[in-house]
Amino acid sequence: MSFPDLVPDLARALPELRGRLVANQPMAELTWFRVGGPAQVMFTPLDADDLAYALAHLPRDLPVTVVGVGSNLIVRDGGIPGMVIRLTAKGFGAIESLGEGRLRVGAAALDKRVATAAAEAGLAGFEFLSGIPGTLGGALRMNAGAHGGEMKDIVREAYAVGPDGARLVLSLADLGFSYRRSAVADGVIFTGALLAGTPGDAAEIAARMAEIARHREEAQPIRARTGGSTFKNPPGTSAWKLIDAAGCRGLRVGGAQVSELHCNFLLNTGDASAADIETLGETVRRRVLETSGVTLDWEIKRIGIPL
Template identity: 50%
Template sequence: MSAADTLPAVRGKLTPNAPLAPLVWFKAGGAAETLFEPADVDALADFLRELDPAVPVMGLGLGSNLIIRDGGVPGVVVRLGKPFARVTKLDETTLQCGGGASGILVSSTARDCGIGGLEFLRSIPGTVGGFVKMNGGAYGRETADILVSCDVVLRSGDRRTLSPADLAYTYRHSALPDQAIVVSATFRGHVAEPDAIQAEMDRIAASREASQPLRSKTGGSTFKNPLPKKAWEVIDAAGCRGLTIGGAQVSEKHCNFLLNLGSATSADIENLGEEVRRRVREHSGTELEWEIQRVGVSERE
């Protein structure tokens, strides 16, 4: 039975067989069986409560850290739009951020409010929901450092407020319940001068521009750093810089980034990543772990 046969009434937008490639940074991959863009939190909770429990649910943010496999994503993909992209000041050091708010919006609002410590979010091409789920981080900071609490809608439609302790954060990982959707988060920084905050954001932006292939079809950092080493170092040492499979390439600028040169399938990209893992394992014994999320089914399935 398909998701379309079991869908309840909604407030928001439902799109069957919705292409996902335009919504993700790699610009590759198949379609969602159903894409749901809820009107608000109540609409999301009601929908999930009434949806057949057998239908899988997946959240989608900006799609920057994601491979959508070529066979698409079964069930329902939930995308949080403008109603979930608001950021408001709660007090002198705290922001309430919608799950669909981008890192640029959060960091810019923090600057305008004189709240420091959130500048690193400027460098992460994702949304609050993804930051919370993946303990997103960069430049020596991560979500666990700033999160006060988050509000989620569980697959059952129930709502919960979770603390950092509930999420049991580790490097690029959390214990967020399976299929839960993060609808908002409260972040806390410290009082700082807006000019100083902007200067740090400018420094981060310049560093990214200099070292990462930002103007390419990419998915961001492909593998977790095998601490204390850097992923790019072991990839480079294994001779993978510039390696290609089909239309996919290991970036020559930063070899922990994979690129879609224009015609890559998601299978090309994922196979290239697995080849990099194999070569690194053979060269140094290092076992690289995927940081990019890979979802959906391959065409052969």
């Protein structure tokens, strides 16, 4: 399917826009699951000023959705109406060492690249990021964590643009981090953050990152078409244990499958639709509720409309 082309009207309404507008951008090209319909219009801002200008002058009734590298995302088959904003490394991927254990990092910087930059600066505390697919912006949005660390441990302040185009500086308290979420309103778009670690031994940091890499290689289907961990861990247990106990390991719906290697991962085996993947996830949730009484909460973000 395709949406009406909004680009000509937006170009007229935003004459000073410097970023790129693309009508009906296929989202399956940009998500790790490789599924989903088009974005009605994709906007790639050149920098934070360009983003702020766009948000300040967009029609108020135009829906706005933000995506990163598509690692933790299901885009439904009908696509995403309105504008999809995608920050790229060119404008938002800088990593700058400020000394005193601090890094200033753009929202489009890959988490693994942030961990590597910290290691090169001799900073400990960032190693967990090497095992998280995605970018800093997504990590801020969901207080990403793994391997004993999470974003709240290293964030000192975050930078963002509000839905009205206002530039924001958010303190750690403003971010309101809790398990796999922040309290920041959905319409606020992260552009970067100030992070801080502690001086560490280079060999120990490298060993920890190598250990995380080995664990991911052995325990997770990292080379498959997947969106990462599908469900949040309920208090006191692991989602994968509940899924396994419910008999869902290897379960299929259409071209979607629960991973045999790690059953908190859903896979596109080659010809899955977004509906297949989401239906499989809901089937897993129902079976887990029936067998354990626990309701699993989605960790993967699901956006767009069904066909």
